[in-house]
Amino acid sequence: MENRLQLRKLNKRDFVLLLVLLGASLGLLAWFWFGHQETGVMVEVTVDGELYGTYSLKEDQEIPIISKTSQSESEASNYLVIAKGKADMIQGDCPDKLCVRQAAISHVGENIVCLPNRVVVTIIGEEAADTDVIIH
Amino acid sequence: MKQRSKGKTVALLGMLLALALLCSYIETLIPMPMVVPGIKMGLANLVVLTTMYLLGPKEALAVSCARIFLSGFLFGNMFAVVYSLAGGILSFCVMLLLKQVWKYNILTVSVAGGIFHNLGQLLVAALVVENVNILYYMSILFFSGLVTGAVIGCISREVVLRLADLEGRK
Numbered sequence: 542m543e544n545r546l547q548l549r550k551l552n553k554r555d556f557v558l559l560l561v562l563l564g565a566s567l568g569l570l571a572w573f574w575f576g577h578q579e580t581g582v583m584v585e586v587t588v589d590g591e592l593y594g595t596y597s598l599k600e601d602q603e604i605p606i607i608s609k610t611s612q613s614e615s616e617a618s619n620y621l622v623i624a625k626g627k628a629d630m631i632q633g634d635c636p637d638k639l640c641v642r643q644a645a646i647s648h649v650g651e652n653i654v655c656l657p658n659r660v661v662v663t664i665i666g667e668e669a670a671d672t673d674v675i676i677h
Numbered sequence: 678m679k680q681r682s683k684g685k686t687v688a689l690l691g692m693l694l695a696l697a698l699l700c701s702y703i704e705t706l707i708p709m710p711m712v713v714p715g716i717k718m719g720l721a722n723l724v725v726l727t728t729m730y731l732l733g734p735k736e737a738l739a740v741s742c743a744r745i746f747l748s749g750f751l752f753g754n755m756f757a758v759v760y761s762l763a764g765g766i767l768s769f770c771v772m773l774l775l776k777q778v779w780k781y782n783i784l785t786v787s788v789a790g791g792i793f794h795n796l797g798q799l800l801v802a803a804l805v806v807e808n809v810n811i812l813y814y815m816s817i818l819f820f821s822g823l824v825t826g827a828v829i830g831c832i833s834r835e836v837v838l839r840l841a842d843l844e845g846r847k
Contacts, residue, residue, distance in 0.1 A: 654806060
């Protein structure tokens with residue numbers, strides 16, 4: 542029965558740790574909401590950690606992305622569409638389709654990831670778009 | 678705790694594994710908000726946590742790993758297995774440390790487990806795509822791990838209390 546009381550009782554240490562974790566998560570959330578308000582200018586696509594291309598958010602366009610999982614060298618594994626200043630993955634040959642189900646993105650820092658194909662689409666701002674070399 | 682025969686333990690673990698697998702399956706049926714990929718209820722952790730408290734850490738680790746492989750190949754793919762394994766092992770280590778060494782309450786253990794499960798998965802994902810940008814998901818995954826961990830922790834506590842009663846009545 543001693544065991545039973547132990548399970549029920551939240552010690553002071555428990556409260557402290559829970560509060561620390563809650564504080565950390567609220568802090569991260571605040572950073573997430575307030576840190577990603579800036580409307581993006583460009584879309585950066587990386588495949589396997591390497592830069593695949595950068596595209597303007599202002600131009601409506603469809604971008605075929607060719608990755609290692611593509612059937613042939615000319616066939617795209619994912620399709621990215623830029624429309625009305627938002628980037629959205631509309632097609633992917635990955636098994637889980639998480640990248641396709643994710644909503645369109647438009648703020649700096651937001652991204653869409655297709656893990657199986659190792660494709661990452663990130664929105665970047667004016668400054669980042671100006672740099673020639675992107676170091677990973 | 679009363680010594681259980683080996684056969685009985687094996688049977689019990691098999692049943693727990695089946696239960697964990699069922700939890701994984703139920704989870705695939707529940708649609709989760711798609712703000713960020715990877716938000717999950719973590720129902721299977723309910724079984725792992727309960728096993729850890731009622732039977733012990735070794736048994737819980739066995740159930741957890743077996744569950745990840747089975748559910749990964751049944752409902753997901755190779756990728757799902759790798760990410761789940763990273764999250765599962767990291768969260769297991771953290772939970773074990775909090776429970777055995779620092780003697781925290783089951784609720785705290787579960788919350789930390791939920792958070793670290795998500796962090797482990799995200800870190801492996803960042804390594805795989807070789808892009809640190811995706812760590813930006815951390816904020817939401819941290820919070821979702823905290824919330825689901827708290828829910829699972831509350832349920833586990835009740836389950837452990839009731840199953841411990843069952844043990845005593847025999």
